[in-house]
Amino acid sequence: MIGTESRRGHEGAVRMDAVRMDAVRMDAVRMDAVQADDARTDDAPPAGATCTAAATTTAIAEIVSAEAVSAEAAASGLGAEMVRLMRLFAAWTQRAGFECGAADRVLLARLVTCGRRRATDLAADVFLDLSTVSRQVRSLVDRGLVERHPDPEDRRGSLLSATEAGRAAYQSAVRRREAELTRLLEPWPAEDRTLLTRLLKRLNDDLVDSTYTSLGTGQHPVGEARQGDLHA
Secondary structure, three states: OOOHHHHHHHHHHHHHHHHHHHHHHHHHHHHHHHHHHHHHHOOOOOOOHHHHHHHHHHHHHHHHHHHHOOHHHHHHHHHHHHHHHHHHHHHHHHHHOOOOOHHHHHHHHHHHHHOOEOHHHHHHHOOOOHHHHHHHHHHHHHOOOEEEEEEOOEEEEEEEEEOHHHHHHHHHHHHHHHHHHHHHHOOOOHHHHHHHHHHHHHHHHHHHHHHHHHOOOOOOOOOOOOOOOOOO
């Protein structure tokens, strides 16, 4: 289920694509008119006119082709690139020597950002089963990144929170990741950076809503941060 923000962003993008398409078509029409007028007044067309018209025609063909791509075909290409991205990111984090693995970072990020949580709530937050989260939490506790506190509402249970060392490790990971991404994105045009972030956020939001729906819990609770909104 697509949230209101995602839907509005999508509708705005569609309108913008339509405006761009109309602009390209108008350029093509104007170029055709110029060429026709030149042909009537001069046997030799102006230098560069033919190349410009060909480029315009190619641009229109690319837009039409892009619009015709099916969701199934797009899913195939996107899936392959997502796997490639995860593999490359995992290799980079290993080279960077991060103390926490990907799963650990997700749990640590949740505790740093949201404060104390029960293990059961933490498991629900990150869409993992309790046994998996318990193993990862034990590892984080053993490394001094997470600590347990008595649960005032349940003496048999405990609350989890990030330690000072855990918060420092989390902040360090975020800074190093952002520095690397800044280096990679610096040569990109500003509009491409904005578009990439907007579309990736929309995809994440839709994945979260889809996951909540598949679990039979509907949309995520109002006021709760979406899993994936948090840095990990």
